[in-house]
Amino acid sequence: MATKVLGPSGLRSLIDLLHAGGYTVIGPTVADGTIVYGSIASIDDLPIGWTDTQEAGSYGIERREDDSFFAYNVGPRSLRHYLFPPRQTLLTIEHAETGLRFCQEPPDNIRYAFVGVRACELAAVAIQDAVFLDSPHADPNYARAREHSFTIGVNCAVAGGTCFCASMGKGPSCTAGYDLVVTEVIEESHHEFVVEAGTEDGADLLGRVEGRQATDQDAGVVDAIVKETARNMGRAMPTHGLRDLMVEGFDSPTWDSVAQRCLSCTSCTLVCPTCFCSTMSDTTDLVGTARRERTWDSCFSLEFTYLHGHSVRSSTGARYRQWITHKLGWWHDQFGISGCVGCGRCITWCPVGIDITEEVAKLAGRAEAIA
Amino acid sequence: MNLEPWRARSPLLSPLDDRAFEFLESVAEPMRLSAGEVLFRADTPANRFFLITTGTIALTITPPSEPTVTVQTFGENSLIGLSWLLPPHRWQWTARAVDDVTLALFDANPVLAACETDSDLYRQLLTVVARESGRRLQRLRIRFLDLYGKDQK
Amino acid sequence: MMLRPFTVKSKLAETSDTVTLGFAAADEGPATRFEPGQFMMVYVFGVGEVPLSISGDPSEPEVLVHTVRDVGAVTGAICSLRIGDSVGIRGPYGTSWPVEPTPGRDVVLVAGGIGLAPLRPALYHLLANRSRYDSVSVVYGSRTSADLLYREELAGWRSRPDVDFNITVDRDSPDWVGDVGMVTPLLDRLRFIPSNTTAIVCGPEIMMRVVAKDLIERDVHPDDIYVSLERNFKCGIGFCGHCQIGPKFACKDGPVAVYSSVADLLGQEEL
Known part of the structure; x- marks a missing residue:
């Protein structure tokens, strides 16, 4: 596929062309003290010159000394916010004289262009594709949003404190799932973006912006950047035999130890880019119309497993165990892959700093001690 | 009495070796009860035991001024009577025929007499009674959960 | 996920808290053909939706029959339905009992x-x-x-x-x-x-x-x-995640399951 090297103005043109093509452009932007996905009117809305600092239970943003565009990591929102929105109306139900009338909510016609999407995020979208599309009841809203979206990936040039995508084999370089992928090269003498097309659509768009042809030297620079990022990963997941470790660790004291700290606040499941659980609720207005909405739900809530007046998973330890054994264990049985991409969001955004990599290491350590 | 047709499925007969089985066959006598007839009464000497060959037997108790209550029923292939083997050798419940019943009756006296000198036979019969008691206890515990009750699913 | 309108055609009290209801489609759509063991999601306006196993005859799909026990808000509302009342129903969903004729079995x-x-x-x-x-x-x-x-x-x-x-x-x-x-x-x-x-x-x-x-x-x-398998079914089609028992989605890998495939999952506390 075509590869070109653009300057900041070339990147500006890319985003302008997406707008002109009717896309709603979503990308990283500074809001509420975070670098988070939001609407991007132009390149100027990107967090130029900003970076983030992430650790277990802490997040902050600060100024950099350069004008880099992509020198930070993932924020609390993931693409599922757009592809599988937190709140979505599925049906309206009218209570007429003649009986009930059901009306499927028409899909919104937004075509999203996602800019600045990290490798872990692309991997997460692929995982959600397996959930929502590989089914006899494929979700029509998700399918539509995916079909009409355009994606510009970014190879990470910095690694965050809670990142562990390298150990999960999901980053830091984008390998699939993008129309274009950008690597930012910032040096004293120049500021460039090496852009490679992943699809015909991507190549077509890239052909319409000013830039120079990429050389082998550019490819070498890109390679060096992602290798350096991989070396600087803040964390690593012990992935050896992970599925079996999870399934066999059902009775481990690790869960009780986590339960001492876990607040069951659901943050990890809300920031996780692959969590797909939802619930449905019907709200009725005064004139006799009900609206059925699907909202994100979390396995950390007590009501989640409500059955005959009780909850199957009534303790916090059991709910944490469910989340992590599903994500890292049962997911393999259900979808043939791990449900974790190593983005580190659950670590950063846990208010008490519970670290999934650390808990897995403890579980592995205990299993080893017993063996 | 030929007990071969019941041997494979009966909790009484299936665990026995050939020698013990043949011994019980030599003791067994056929018996008949009509619906409603009493097989044995609570608090009387337990000196027999039975294999149901057709029909149903109920273990019952009668509260004052109320109808008789059945606590458990037993059908074909069931062993009736566990109290004959161990002291105090008295029936705990009253056994009645629910419908027309045929049984194999075993007189406990020759069986216990044989057990005096045949420790292997005694061990086999003790095992049968202990296992059957255990199974009944497990089933009773499950019934105690009231599984089909409204809030207990 | 689309509901169809159905009307209550028959109602029979089975016990003090259980009724059997027959529902007929109120639209022009086809009969709801189902396999024994499958379930439907039944919606009562203004109350909510619950999974209900089908208890009718699979050779008579024109009327959907459900036997419902009053154990909560929605099942209570369903038990209180009267003939002629309107509900929404979707399905059938889930796996079925293995009743394909096998001579000699x-x-x-x-x-x-x-x-x-x-x-x-x-x-x-x-x-x-x-x-x-x-x-x-x-x-x-x-x-x-x-x-x-x-x-x-x-x-x-x-x-x-x-x-x-x-x-x-x-x-x-x-x-x-x-x-x-x-x-x-x-x-x-x-x-x-x-x-x-x-x-x-x-x-x-x-x-x-x-x-x-x-x-x-x-x-x-x-x-x-x-x-x-019985768990909390919200969507009935394996998306909502509520009904998971270990690797199984009870709604789509069940409700009917081979015992050998779930023996290790049943009876695990808080799984």
């Missing part, structure tokens, strides 16, 4: 409590194709005689010479003439060849586990025993 059905309702379509199917199985036996356990479902049909089934239909109650009552005790001892008197038997078990989870273990002790193969 024995079939044993074991039902506990309301668990008879999801088994009834299987029984209808077995009886309609009776000559294509070897023996057909049923054991139905109920709390008391007052809790028995489908009384009129029970009498008919019990009088059939080609079905060995047994009923037992947990607690005796003056009006009850019949067996008292758990369902498992009744298995002693059924005539089936264990190695040649398909067992279909539906009832409270604990009861199904006990029955499955008992059947295995009698040499019925764990791959030939089928049970029904």
